[in-house]
Amino acid sequence: MTLSLSTPDFLIERNRDRCINCRVCVRQCANEAHIWDEEEQRVKSDDALCVDCQRCVTLCPTHALTIRKYPLEFRENANWSANAIKAIYKQAESGGILLTGMGNDQPYPIFWDHLLLNASQVTNPSIDPLREPMELKTFLGRKPEKLMMRDGKLVEDMPPQLELEVPIMFSAMSYGSISLNAIKSLAAAAEKTGIMYNTGEGGLHKDLYKYGKNTIVQVASGRFGVHPQYLEAGAAIEIKIGQGAKPGIGGHLPGEKVGLEVSQTRMIPEGTDAISPAPHHDIYSIEDLRQLIYSLKEATQYRKPVGVKIAAVHNIAAIASGIARAGADIIAIDGFRGGTGAAPLRTRDNVGLPIELALAAVDSRLREEGIRNQVSLVIGGSIRNSADIVKAIALGADAVYIGTAALISLGCHLCQKCNTGKCNWGIATQNPQLVKRLNPEIGAERAANLISAWEHEIKELLGGMGINAIESLRGNRLMLRGIGLSDRELSILGVMAAGE
């Protein structure tokens, strides 16, 4: 069929008074939306190819470019949105699954924005983080139920812990879905700010072993790049069961992205699609997970915490409790807004739970069973700013994973086209021409800046509540009030209504 019914999503506006035809935009657009017209000796563009990644807008030396939503509008229809119609046009042409990158972008309620934080007035003093120490140090790992002491001395050491200076970690983004420079940026930033980054299911590239003490190595269903040195290299191991953007399904890294170095790191033939199956082929129920957890602990002589990452799904509280009892030291829960390099659109936009509700449910359940303090709870998907972090910790999390936010600090503009591998910012791509565009020295500085900025904001927010240690915020739901929430939602969140 020749005629495509698809119309452009974006309109490229070029201000001819400002455009100096320097062709920077032509060179920088991997989607080839900007074209050099040799005959006319000027630049022109093709709206249909634009994904609004704004690389051209940012680099244009005379700011001659603006990208707008394509003004074409379907007849108004509350039921059939433009996206719904265009999706069918695409599928009517492709007959295939619609793929996308990044996290769920549908207008489901965002509970972070319905929670308000407390502050001290008169009855207890707020604490000025500039004058008093403000302690955010966080330990992730299994804790004993009580201290084993005999005549003032510890009888038994605490199980291994991850020690974070700030309760934030860069979440799992594999080498393959994102570029080596992007990972180097996050690894260096993690080292600089005393936090962790996660290798994702892409294995550990040889240049990254030196960041071992700030690395969480992931073991996913594909077992890509998993070998003894790999397990030994990280400070902790995380078994990936699920991902918030695509609960219940595995991963698919297209063959084009599997270049020489990716194939060496993942230990798979070059150019083959990297399929991580769902479920793990050796985990068909909870006791299988227990076996994998303990085989990993044995492999590392119990010297590293072993965590499990799951997607937030309806039965999350029971699942989390089971995982804790299966020996997991850290439970990571990824909400339905979590990002991804590639996922089926319908799964991403319709499957899973908001992380706020999942977190509240899991924290409450683990407390009811009296085991909350024995495991650490890390949530992500998605955290957008430091206030979200404070609310998450108040709801009961030990720490948060940030993925999309970290990528945005590196330059991502959420064009949701990671799966095409044409990321103009050098992040979600293996194309050597594009990978160069992210200088890891700059990336590390930007990501580290983000973490230290949020660290300061968290300290300000804590100080305002009269708290000077993160432990006093963890699970302290009295510091939250709900606004615009139903009673059921308030009760699930375990939070009083604003005004109570």
Place this chain on the structure above:
Amino acid sequence: MLREGQVRIPSGCAISGIMNKRGEVFSGQDIIKSIALMHDRSNGLGGGFAAYGIYPDYPEHYAFHLYYEEQAAKEKTEQKLNSLFHVAESGKIPTRRVSSIRQAPLAWRYFVRPKPESLLEDESEDELVVRTVMHINSQIKGAFVVSSGQNMGAFKGVGFPEDMGEYFRLEEYKGNIWLAHGRFPTNTPGWWGGAHPFTLLDWSIVHNGEISSYGANKRYLEMFGYRLTMQTDTEAITYAFDLLLRKQNVPLDIAIATLAAPFWRDIERMDPERQKLFKTVRAVYGSLLLNGPFSIILGSNKGIVALNDRLKLRSLVAASQGDFLYVASEESAIREICPNPERVWAPRGGEPVIGLFEEGGNLV
């Protein structure tokens, strides 16, 4: 109007404590004079005392102090007590008319010993008492157990502390440890039960301050079966001490280092051994860290501990004179009853003042 327990009422306060380290008993007159001096630190909506060693003739008995708002509550409570305990003696707690004290509940006390058959499978006597107190306070409307310790008792209510001392004729009692509390709640507690000190078995605690970590502390303690019915910081602090010292027999100094934890910058300067210990303490018991300003005095049959939050955002002064140890919110409250003590000092943030009858012992 919601009663304390259904709502959380922030309050400022005055606290004072006196202890004779050799266990010699002395009149309640001194503690009343001391807390009276800090009259302006409270607003007449709460005052109370705890006294140890006041029932020498029933040292092994649990002295239940009960408040009743109606007769039916008294009958149900007494039926409950008789079913579970041998009641050696009971009677009205002696009081006298004081103009400012109004709507006082009926105050009774019972000296009881648990019946062996009342104990559940491997339940200790203490746990039986705690279970009974929880039952009376939450199930029997109009009845409230004020204290249930051995050879000790709490006397509290709505009013200025010195009036409360007058009302309960405390000058007639002789005890070796006296704690006092004057309260400045933002709104009326709604009933006498809400006043301080808070007691559990022979723990009693007076507290000045407002811990912002209450939400975190509460949800941690609930995992160990504690029901925080009063929603007060004092209740949470008492249960924290009870969990650490009694249930998990953590040494006193470690318990102190849990509630008023040293800062990381201090921990990093410790020798490796202590550093590992304190790192573990903060990692395991982080949720018990009391954040926000407080000064507390915790009493038990073995002695007292006074403690400030680690930033010392509440005043606390200590003094000693011979066998006497004094702790109070203000130095003036000590000098009122002991004009020139041998030693006066203001403990640093997180640095406890410990008074034990038996040197080197523990509070449990």
Place this chain on the structure above:
Amino acid sequence: MDYVIVGNSAAGIGAVEGIRSLDKAGRITLFSDEPYHTYSRPLISYYLFGKVTEDKMYYRPPDFYERLDVTARLGTRVNSLSTAEKELVLESGEKVGFERLLLATGGKPIVPPMPGRDLEGVFTFLKWDDVKALEKTLYPGVRTVVIGAGLIGLKATEALCHRGAEVAVVELANRVLSAILDEGAAGLVQESLAERGVRFFLENTVAEILGADGRVKGVRLQDGTELPCERLVIAIGVSPNTSLAQGTEVAVNRGILVDEFLATNVAGIFAAGDVAEGYDFLFRQRRVLPILPNAYKQGFSAGVNMAGGTESHRGGFAMNSIGFFDLPMITAGIVKPESSEFRELIHTDAAKRVYKKIVLREGKIVGFIALNAIDRAGILTGLMEKEIDVTPFQEHLLRENFGYLHFPKEYRQQELWKGVLKRERA
């Protein structure tokens, strides 16, 4: 130390700067038979053309001699050299002693010994005075014959043509610029000049200069053709001006023979520039290389060695950058190889009048022609000088965007990070 330099052009000035780079105090005396402050010989055709005014002719700023403390004795001819006495005898008879002498007397025009060469209207084209004299006699439409289609001949032709003369060029070889171009390239140059009215008589020469009452009125060529002309410019070539060395122990072949330190066989006496005969490592033999860059480099090295330093001048090779009207070209080394050991890579674009040729020997570049495509030609010169094996990137050499990106990354980094590579890379 007492330095004497005979010659005031690129080689002489190079020597001054070379000496001063080591010896700020030594006495330097410089002789020139021309009255002018040091000026650039190649610019005389620019001057005639009108592109360069008088003040832009000078090779160094006016304060040059003063700044470098040089006693410049301009317009003073040196008659003879006595190596035994280590002294020079000037025209005026004055004797000047020296401890270090540099002979930088440059070249002299080759004038065939035929009658009529002294007639009025006959000019050579080597010195500024030659051009000044010629310029005075020009008028629109003046018929001029230029003998020699070499670098000098054609530059003269270009200037004369621009000044309105009707020019005819007579050349012995079968093509113009035979020394630096092959037939292909030469054809394009000839064609572009022909379009401006210049007539060419190749494989021919002047048999007889015709004159009448002391003035030139034409020439009869070898094949009998007669060309009437009012002006005749003799630009057959230049030969080393070795007169001072004649009759002394200083060894002379075509030029004054020098070693890699520019020293002659007589201690303390050096030679540099068009007069010297150094080593050409492409032709692998001694050769006179009458080009300015070579003159300056030889002069500078000679200066350094005279001042006690040791700078070996490994030898150069022919290289030229020249252009006629808007047709620029850059050539270097061996451009017309004879034997089979050479390989030629050629790219032509007649429409754009572009002609590119690279000559290879043993995997190295030994010569190239870049006609009307001169951008970044120096990269090839650099490869020649460092005798780099170009086989790994040979197929890119003729590309329009040939550059460092075609080199292996290690070589590229080594060259581009030269400033910091001395320190081991962390």
Place this chain on the structure above:
Amino acid sequence: MKRVYAREEFCAGCKLCEVHCAVAHSEYPDDIIKAFLKQKVKPTPRVLVEENQPISFALQCRHCDDAPCTKACISGAMQKDPLTGVVINDESRCVGCWTCILVCPFGAVQRDAGGHKVASKCDLCSTNGGLPVCVQNCPNDALVFTDELWGR
């Protein structure tokens, strides 16, 4: 002396260095739009980006210690400043004979497209002082201005 070094592993091939270099050496050094749109002839950059993706890097005069161009210049216009080490072409004296192009091994000298036929080369922005504009405007820190190794 400090020189500009290109770290090709970070060069995105955008050529903003060329754009800003051209502007800095145009008639409107502070107005990029006028420099490109108002100036009769398009301004020439003194830095050149060699590109054949995925390889790309910016290359400009290396201000060599023994600069062949200063030795070969027939008019003496090309000089290396003895103090700063910067090799500068005095465009008022340059006759456009291109001998410097003949000898520059880096191909870092260009014919000024501005039509007044002089050799155009990098002057390390020594005229407007401070950091060369190519270094300042590289979006990816691919160009470093240093005299010792940086960030390798």
